Amino acid sequence: MEDLFADSRLRKLPKGQIVIYEGDSVDHLYYIVNGFIKVYNILSNGSERTIFIYGPDDLFPFTSYLSGSGVARYFYESIAETEVYSISPKRLEQKVRGNFEIGEALIQYSNSVSQQFIQRIDILSVNDARRKIIALLAFLATKTGNDGDISTLSIPLTTQDIANMCGLTRETVSIQLARLRRAGIVSGGRSLVIDTVKLNKLKPALAIHT
Amino acid sequence: MILVMKENFSNSRDTFRLGRSKVETFINPAGFIEQWFSGPQKPESLIHGVEQLVKKAKKINARSEAVLILVDASSVPKIDGTGQMAQARKVAVKAMKSAPYNKIAVYGNLAVQIMVNTLALVAGRRDKVKVFADRTDALRWLKSRK
Numbered sequence: 324m325e326d327l328f329a330d331s332r333l334r335k336l337p338k339g340q341i342v343i344y345e346g347d348s349v350d351h352l353y354y355i356v357n358g359f360i361k362v363y364n365i366l367s368n369g370s371e372r373t374i375f376i377y378g379p380d381d382l383f384p385f386t387s388y389l390s391g392s393g394v395a396r397y398f399y400e401s402i403a404e405t406e407v408y409s410i411s412p413k414r415l416e417q418k419v420r421g422n423f424e425i426g427e428a429l430i431q432y433s434n435s436v437s438q439q440f441i442q443r444i445d446i447l448s449v450n451d452a453r454r455k456i457i458a459l460l461a462f463l464a465t466k467t468g469n470d471g472d473i474s475t476l477s478i479p480l481t482t483q484d485i486a487n488m489c490g491l492t493r494e495t496v497s498i499q500l501a502r503l504r505r506a507g508i509v510s511g512g513r514s515l516v517i518d519t520v521k522l523n524k525l526k527p528a529l530a531i532h533t
Numbered sequence: 534m535i536l537v538m539k540e541n542f543s544n545s546r547d548t549f550r551l552g553r554s555k556v557e558t559f560i561n562p563a564g565f566i567e568q569w570f571s572g573p574q575k576p577e578s579l580i581h582g583v584e585q586l587v588k589k590a591k592k593i594n595a596r597s598e599a600v601l602i603l604v605d606a607s608s609v610p611k612i613d614g615t616g617q618m619a620q621a622r623k624v625a626v627k628a629m630k631s632a633p634y635n636k637i638a639v640y641g642n643l644a645v646q647i648m649v650n651t652l653a654l655v656a657g658r659r660d661k662v663k664v665f666a667d668r669t670d671a672l673r674w675l676k677s678r679k
Binding site: 390430431 | 640
């Protein structure tokens with residue numbers, strides 16, 4: 324997919340830049356070279372709910388662009404210094420037209436992202452705090468961690484960040500993280516270190532499919 | 534009398550079943566070609582559905598009438614994005630490019646919308662093929678002059 328953006332402009336986004344606002348019509352599509360973009364909405368009480376995180380080799384907001392409305396359903400914000408290629412939908416259409424292989428790659432990619440989105444939204448709707456946090460850590464280890472049994476997350480996270488990502492209070496997150504630390508599943512400071520082997524053993528019993 | 538009418542109606546309706554996949558294609562009373570997909574689709578059911586659409590589109594086009602197509606994919610639970618369906622999607626792209634039609638409106642879940650829109654992108658027909666979340670919006674666009 325990177326080839327689609329080969330002649331596109333490379334943009335550097337500082338940490339904390341909102342690239343797309345909820346309700347914006349999609350006038351650019353982005354490919355992440357490095358860095359991370361969080362996808363979130365704002366609840367009626369003003370709190371933020373992180374739905375998803377895009378990382379290197381991800382394309383956004385592709386699902387919004389190809390949905391019937393063509394309007395962004397969430398906010399998209401860089402959570403680290405991020406480099407992206409951007410392309411206009413018109414240019415993308417020119418590149419995809421007649422190219423069945425690229426079309427297939429896009430279908431398979433968007434299908435996989437949609438499933439991850441659904442899993443995240445499903446987890447956000449459950450009431451079990453432990454399940455929410457374990458599912459989030461598994462998701463973060465996949466998206467932002469290094470490969471291997473012991474995964475260090477690339478994004479520094481505060482307890483409040485994790486609370487926002489799970490829809491929990493900071494206090495609840497602190498209690499659950501302390502338990503996971505005692506079990507040797509989580510260690511480290513703001514850059515969390517996760518023992519993915521131990522974490523994965525917990526997933527089936529909690530019906531987590533991330 | 535009612536029985537006879539039912540029979541005539543069913544004669545004009547093509548129904549294809551394979552396991553839990555089902556595709557029905559017919560010309561509705563408003564003159565649109567209507568197609569209903571239900572269940573998880575297989576390559577054979579998708580290809581059959583596309584072939585039926587092309588057949589009926591050619592028939593209507595031969596009468597110099599506008600060819601409007603309404604596809605209900607709202608009962609398709611999920612999209613098979615794997616390579617197994619690639620051949621069927623290729624057939625759909627080819628039909629989007631070459632079949633005689635004025636508009637195609639497809640409604641279904643987000644995964645359906647993304648897949649159909651991507652195929653329309655490859656076919657270069659995003660102006661004539663649109664996706665919607667529900668039937669009302671799909672019909673509204675189909676009946677509009679845009």
